Amino acid sequence: ATGAYPKRVKVVEVGPRDGLQNEKNVVPTPVKINLINMLSETGLQVIEATSFVSPKWVPQMADHTEVMQGINKLPGISYPVLTPNLKGFQAAVAAGAKEVSIFGAASEQFTMKNINCSIEESLERFDEVMKAAREVSIPVRGYVSCVLGCPYEGKISAAKVAEVSKKMYSMGCYEISLGDTIGVGTPGSMKEMLTVVMKEVPVGALAVHCHDTYGQALANILVALQMGVSVVDASVAGLGGCPYARGASGNVATEDLVYMLNGLGIHTGVDLQKLMDTGTFICNALNRKTNSKVSQASCRL
């Protein structure tokens, strides 16, 4: 049965960070700042701005301090930043960050390949961040990667996802964003995974972060909404390819998500036209076509 949908959904915009980090072309600081400023005018309440990771590992985010200090911070809008460890956290706070995110994974191999340690070790690092964040009253969002599949391990057990989610939630993350990192999930596996995770983490603290690599993102998000999830991550213009499948798409496009939510009568507060204009801006700057089908269709009708 289709069931009832949430009346409101919070859209978490990850384009400036997750999107740009996974684009081929590196974008100059002023363009990043303009992108975030334009997004701030669309009605979005959460815009992930940058990542305080060493530029040795993520050169695309090397200008994190300048971006953080350069953007207009509108009241009512949160600008979370990634902080992989205590050092990154401290740099983020010094640069003016008021919310941070930490990235865990439901796969040991992915964690090893991605951040060079085990899941357990990563949680220990995060614990240091949590402690420091608590002291300065900074909210922390937790991400769990590979929730519906791993590029190295293949199938991922829902129980493992629940275990990692629970640990991060218990540590003090106010929200856990469950990421289908390689987009292999389907409404079937999404439902199965959420059923298990929802036994350990309240649905009000859950978000989904779906990749559209196999075209399944909106269908997966629909199922999550049907199960009571009311926070959805997306990336303007569908910025950010998939590093595990060359040429394939990655993040779901915020425009396409908002179009669907509008059609369901779900309130987001987001102005679709302003969002599309922002997508047009960043695609021109990146010299690439949009990944948003709504944007592609609307330009020509």
Added chain:
Amino acid sequence: QEPQAPGLPEYVKIVEVGPRDGLQNEKVIVPTDIKIELINQLSKTGLSAIEVTSFVSSKWVPQMADHKEVMRGIERHPGVQYPVLTPNLQGFHSAIAAGATEVSVFGAASESFSKMNINCSIEESIERFEEVTKSARNMNIPVRGYVSCALGCPYEGNIVPDKVAEVSKRLYSMGCYEISLGDTIGVGTPGSMKKMLEAVMKEIPLSALAVHCHDTYGQALANILTAIQMGVSVVDSSVAGLGGCPYAKGATGNVATEDVIYMLNGLGINTGVNLYAVMEAGNFICTVLNKKTNSKVAQASFNTGTSN
């Protein structure tokens, strides 16, 4: 294949429209032998219905001018239906003479669309179709009915669900065994799909309904999922997502068969179709057309650098 999710159909029939709806809406006209090869490849994938061509005057649809040669040239696999479009009695006779054993008629829920597309009112089009279904009945030829603009019209905008139900009922009553509800410009969402199906399901049994979703706004799979959750068990799609949208230049049209199968497999729903075989057929036709596939599953599968 995953264990079946409760409440969903156990089996979904996929109706492959690539060779007709797909190729008709591609920029490049495809040579007859390529069309035949594509259909022959699709016949080996497990698909049980492949729409092969259209018996419309080549003056209107030059891409389908070779309808007779295609009909006569394809391998006819047992257990596979090869329906063809027949807009009127003349087309119907021509189709039968060429060996067709199933035909389709195309109605619309929008007066403006009907006028612009086939130059007559909905009522006049129904009269033409009745001539076809009468003849078809005499010869035991099944007829599938399509209703275009079920979730929106490029000219009229919003379409009232009751209108869709009314036209569907006319087609069903005249003898169409199945009604395929088409979101012609892909503007539908799970919200409008649900409302439209609720109205149509009052008039037509669920088992006689199919959905034909376009992915122009990226909503196709979510709309198909909604339809399946409501009990619809027949879905139209196009290999490699062939066929753009003539109303939004550069935008996509048909949903890709590969992406639909991937979703249905993940839901534990049986289709009988081999995904890899369809991807290969998609790869073949895209190579010939010198275009990138519109299927995300195909894009991801052919490019992945790691073992998935």
